[in-house]
Amino acid sequence: NPGADDGGAPPAPTDIAAPTSTSSPTPTPDPEPVFVAPADCHVMVGAAQEAVFADRGIVLFNSTNGEGQFTGQPPVSKQSASSFSCVWGVPFVDLNSFGLETTALTQQAHEGVVAVLGGGGFDLSIEGNIATYSRVGAETGSPDDQAIIHVLHPDGWITAWSSFGGQIAYDRLAEYLASVTAQVYPAP
DSSP: OTTOOOOSOOOOOOOOOOOOOOOOOOOOOOOOOOOOOOSSHHHHHHHHHHHHHHHTTOEEEEETTSOSSOTTSOOOOOOOTTOEEEEEEOTTOTTOOEEEEEEEOOHHHHHHHHHHHHTTTOEEEEETTEEEEEEOOOTTOOGGGOEEEEEEOSSEEEEEEESSOSHHHHHHHHHHHHHHHHHHSOOO
């Protein structure tokens, strides 16, 4: 009978959903690239940069492993067992050579390099765990006025230097360093 008293029975239970977690799983960070020593100067700069060098008349003068047109002259190097250096330039043009160098580093060696470069009068910029020590230099041709860039990673050290300083030389070194970095720190 409608409207009849149901005798005070409790209301019928309703389905209540259990609380759900609204947090998403923590994303896994991308793995850090690891230093990979180049086997030769061609591997160090990569095919695209070598094509740019060819367009500019730049050739390999010499290297740590004896490649190049002037193999009797030792390249400038950090003189470490893990260092690899390549000297490039336009043949028979004064003050146009430049060097690209790579070195694997242990944590202890890294600390030593930081101490040396930190006292070298370089401009310093830091991005994450990568420190760049640089000097634009001047267009005098003096060794004290060379353009130079040192890029220090936790496990590696990349250097580019130019026998002639100034902003144009410095900008080209920065371009070359980008190519070298892509080769010795390949994406994981």
